[in-house]
Amino acid sequence: MRRSVFERLMDGPQPVGRIALGLPVSRPAVSQHLKVLKEAGLVTDRAEGTRRVYCIDPHGLAAVRRYLDQFWTEALDAFVAEVEKDDKGGSPK
Amino acid sequence: MKTVTIAPVRKTLTVKAAPARAFEVFTSGMSRWWPPTHSILKSPFKEAVIEPRAGGRWYHVGEDGSTCETGLVRVWDPPGRLVLVWQLGPDWEYDKDLDTEVELKFIPEGDGTRVEFEHRHIERMGEGAEKARAAVDAPGGWTAILEEFRKSVEGA
Numbered sequence: 001m002r003r004s005v006f007e008r009l010m011d012g013p014q015p016v017g018r019i020a021l022g023l024p025v026s027r028p029a030v031s032q033h034l035k036v037l038k039e040a041g042l043v044t045d046r047a048e049g050t051r052r053v054y055c056i057d058p059h060g061l062a063a064v065r066r067y068l069d070q071f072w073t074e075a076l077d078a079f080v081a082e083v084e085k086d087d088k089g090g091s092p093k
Numbered sequence: 094m095k096t097v098t099i100a101p102v103r104k105t106l107t108v109k110a111a112p113a114r115a116f117e118v119f120t121s122g123m124s125r126w127w128p129p130t131h132s133i134l135k136s137p138f139k140e141a142v143i144e145p146r147a148g149g150r151w152y153h154v155g156e157d158g159s160t161c162e163t164g165l166v167r168v169w170d171p172p173g174r175l176v177l178v179w180q181l182g183p184d185w186e187y188d189k190d191l192d193t194e195v196e197l198k199f200i201p202e203g204d205g206t207r208v209e210f211e212h213r214h215i216e217r218m219g220e221g222a223e224k225a226r227a228a229v230d231a232p233g234g235w236t237a238i239l240e241e242f243r244k245s246v247e248g249a
Binding site: 061067075078 | 099100102104106108109110114115118119122125126127128131182183186188208210212215216218
């Protein structure tokens with residue numbers, strides 16, 4: 001469902017009401033998905049009069065990549081430390 | 094045909110251990126090094142499991158015994174090569190339709206091992222590449238993403 005919400009935005013910036021049209025979930029549920037997408041850096045929003053318009057964050061995917069890069073740096077450092085710890089304290093070669 | 098892609102995350106590491114050892118710690122020993130904060134379990138992280146075969150599951154186990162899928166094993170070829178399917182979205186939500194690949198090559202080098210790491214098809218996390226293609230020409234669409242892509246490729 002979150003992917004469907006995201007795909008709606010590919011047609012251009014839209015308010016929640018229009019995004020929710022035709023989707024089998026309530027408008028609050030759509031708002032919730034948009035919130036998650038926004039926190040993930042994939043979607044941005046802006047106020048337009050009394051309504052809020054959502055659009056794809058053009059840098060969202062780049063942000064995802066940066067995030068994963070950082071995550072794997074941390075994880076692989078821990079992996080190397082673990083391999084070398086075992087090697088030192090473990091069985092002789 | 095325009096397709097949005099994002100440069101894979103690539104890392105090269107050197108470890109002071111034989112490839113077989115590095116492969117084993119990466120897979121059966123994953124619970125000992127996986128950052129416990131990076132799990133979508135509701136209960137505290139206890140274990141990361143990679144079933145040792147192509148087609149095997151890759152999942153996390155919580156202290157209460159609950160499990161959360163992370164992905165699958167695509168290629169199981171010890172001690173030289175491992176390909177995992179990472180199925181967590183950018184919000185760490187499991188999505189059975191998401192297919193991004195994490196590949197590791199364990200190459201002997203001197204007394205140790207050179208580990209070549211790659212996480213690719215990251216663009217599938219935002220949307221299917223096919224769907225993205227349709228959006229490239231949409232107003233306010235993907236031009237900027239392609240620009241990011243171009244920069245990251247040329248800067249690499």
